[in-house]
Amino acid sequence: MLWLDLGNTRLKYWLTDDIGQIVAHDAKQHLQAPAELLMGLTDRFERYAPDFIGISSVLGDDLNVKVSDTLSRLNIPFDFVHVNAAHPLMNSAYNDQQLGCDRWLQMLGAVDKKKRQCVIGCGTAVTIDLIDHAEHLGGYIFPSIYLQRESLFSGTKQITISNGSFDSVGQGVTTQDAVHRGILLSIVGAINEISHRHPNFEMIMTGGDAAIIAQHVNRPVHLRDDLLLNGLARYFDHSKQP
Numbered sequence: 001m002l003w004l005d006l007g008n009t010r011l012k013y014w015l016t017d018d019i020g021q022i023v024a025h026d027a028k029q030h031l032q033a034p035a036e037l038l039m040g041l042t043d044r045f046e047r048y049a050p051d052f053i054g055i056s057s058v059l060g061d062d063l064n065v066k067v068s069d070t071l072s073r074l075n076i077p078f079d080f081v082h083v084n085a086a087h088p089l090m091n092s093a094y095n096d097q098q099l100g101c102d103r104w105l106q107m108l109g110a111v112d113k114k115k116r117q118c119v120i121g122c123g124t125a126v127t128i129d130l131i132d133h134a135e136h137l138g139g140y141i142f143p144s145i146y147l148q149r150e151s152l153f154s155g156t157k158q159i160t161i162s163n164g165s166f167d168s169v170g171q172g173v174t175t176q177d178a179v180h181r182g183i184l185l186s187i188v189g190a191i192n193e194i195s196h197r198h199p200n201f202e203m204i205m206t207g208g209d210a211a212i213i214a215q216h217v218n219r220p221v222h223l224r225d226d227l228l229l230n231g232l233a234r235y236f237d238h239s240k241q242p
């Protein structure tokens with residue numbers, strides 16, 4: 001099986017064998033041209049010869065059509081995930097016409113009827129979702145580190161910070177540090193606030209920036225970079241069962 005996760009910044013793929021072990025995987029910035037990036041991967045995908053391609057996309061219909069056109073050339077069956085608020089594994093109070101497919105699949109990959117869970121996606125946006133014994137209560141969306149830095153750059157005259165590392169939440173004494181620590185604090189502060197409000201929820205984090213952010217959260221966090229993959233596998237496994 002080949003699994004694709006089309007996020008707002010990066011295209012991720014995983015190739016799994018018939019017992020679900022990951023055989024190959026990669027993540028690449030698609031620079032808002034995912035179909036073109038995919039074109040460059042088609043011969044590799046053909047060599048993999050998967051029997052099915054399962055796709056999570058938050059890129060919208062126009063890009064999804066271009067992705068479909070590219071994949072159609074491979075003669076490999078593929079399908080996009082559609083959010084189902086009444087899925088047997090998890091019921092959601094969220095508007096399922098609006099809920100991002102990646103948020104839903106990350107939850108589907110983690111959901112456990114016996115637990116209260118806080119699932120945090122650290123991608124282009126940071127998403128926080130609360131699941132109480134397999135009931136999705138809803139969640140939060142806010143800009144992640146690069147989006148926040150870009151908005152300061154474009155929204156102010158004197159802040160022209162465009163690179164640097166997000167590695168501390170200590171107060172800064174230069175613009176460079178005040179910007180990077182302020183942004184990280186805004187994200188970590190929000191997560192710590194949600195964690196404080198829901199002390200008995202298990203904290204689970206995924207996404208490209210999970211490792212950077214988790215280390216500043218004031219409670220143990222389960223880092224799961226396979227969460228969306230697990231959700232894709234559960235979704236398509238479920239859709240096959242009678």
Ligand SMILES: Nc1ncnc2c1ncn2[C@@H]1O[C@H](COP(=O)(O)OP(=O)(O)O)[C@@H](O)[C@H]1O
Binds near residue numbers: 122123
């Ligand atoms: N402007 C940028 N410069 C460098 N890295 C970036 C930039 N924007 C995003 N990234 C990186 O891309 C990754 C995005 O995470 P990912 O979970 O793949 O997001 P999405 O699912 O939204 O595509 C993160 O590791 C982040 O550090």
Ligand SMILES: CC(C)(COP(=O)(O)O)[C@@H](O)C(=O)NCCC(=O)O
Binds near residue numbers: 007058101121124141
């Ligand atoms: C919130 C998101 C942009 C996160 O996407 P990502 O950061 O993984 O690219 C995505 O889940 C999305 O487009 N959601 C639709 C709006 C909603 O979930 O309410």
Ligand SMILES: [K+]
């Ligand atoms: K947008």
